[in-house]
């Protein structure tokens with residue numbers, strides 16, 4: 558969800574700034590990405606908001622402050638149009654950053670309002686609720702496939718066979734992507750979302766740009782087909798808005814938002830399913846209580862979102878001269894890294910923040926963000942997680958980890974590459 562988090566400048570001496578810089582540096586290493594929580598704990602020692610070295614950058618880790626920055630109109634996105642010329646010269650014109658830059662995720666008002674209201678008309682509570690039978694049906698089918706694959710104790714990769722397939726099918730159903738095209742998206746989305754990671758420069762974006770080119774070509778063609786024969790889906794609705802030529806949606810915005818919806822629609826939800834199942838295996842007594850209905854699936858999901866958030870950070874820049882958070886001023890144009898994953902472990906907000914406890918009270922995770930960019934698909938993601946975990950626990954009461962999982966080497970979108978499981982005897986349907 559960040560487009561650019563470039564660290565570039567000299568070291569500084571402000572109070573805690575050197576330490577904050579070291580923490581950001583450590584978060585950009587494979588070790589830091591793999592185990593960020595001890596770095597977040599060190600960041601909490603520095604206070605809720607800190608300057609980062611002498612860079613035009615700040616680090617926000619407090620829960621209240623994270624919530625405040627996300628809701629405060631004095632902070633917003635660095636819009637693609639306003640990137641410094643030297644950045645633009647390093648970025649592929651039709652690449653991944655440019656594509657996300659044309660999506661609502663990277664826009665400020667008034668553009669954000671215009672584009673979001675168009676797309677959100679397809680995301681009404683009613684529409685999401687109407688999808689429930691489809692989510693149930695898809696989940697049932699995937700659970701049966703899992704049962705067949707795992708027969709006789711064969712290990713099954715939960716990420717590939719379930720955590721990816723459920724959300725990709727749901728979002729594609731909504732967008733209007735034909736079934737045969739869906740399974741190619743996992744590697745493409747993985748490559749594309751690399752540009753959301755913390756990076757020191759624009760290097761290594763080749764695969765992300767290639768994925769953006771492929772996805773844009775795919776959606777251009779799909780949009781053409783819907784233009785010729787509209788259907789009751791999101792692509793048709795957006796194509797119609799685009800064709801009205803009334804300034805509601807440009808060609809580039811049409812593609813940028815379709816790309817965003819596709820990857821935002823499944824990468825994050827896949828990680829919620831994977832992170833949650835793994836936490837369940839780590840805490841079998843909790844999983845038993847969820848299975849017996851003593852802890853609700855929703856409470857379990859909320860605690861997964863808090864404890865191991867599928868989105869760990871986002872960023873904003875100060876849009877005004879008087880922006881501040883928690884009494885800490887942020888000069889116009891300076892960046893603030895908003896560490897959602899750290900806010901969830903804020904000891905000032907959560908008792909025993911490092912303990913996984915779905916029975917904790919007043920658990921309001923910020924995993925879906927807050928304010929004007931509040932996740933458009935949160936209702937859908939929650940629905941998928943609820944139906945998914947409920948049916949998995951019902952059907953496979955003895956499922957267990959078959960081998961150690963492999964984490965993706967990513968900080969921002971945190972999840973597993975593989976999660977091998979053994980299903981055990983399946984309960985009767």
Ligand code: HEM
Nearest residue numbers: 558661662821822825826829871925926930932933934938
């Ligand atoms: C567990 C699953 C999910 C998580 C953790 C998640 C997280 C987030 C977060 C943190 C943001 C705000 C980013 C920011 O403020 O910079 C966001 C925005 C967004 N999400 Fe999600 N998301 C999830 C699932 C989904 C799904 C299923 C969809 C689509 C069906 C979706 C579509 C979007 C869109 C379109 C935005 C941009 C909203 C805007 O900029 O106004 N997300 N999401």
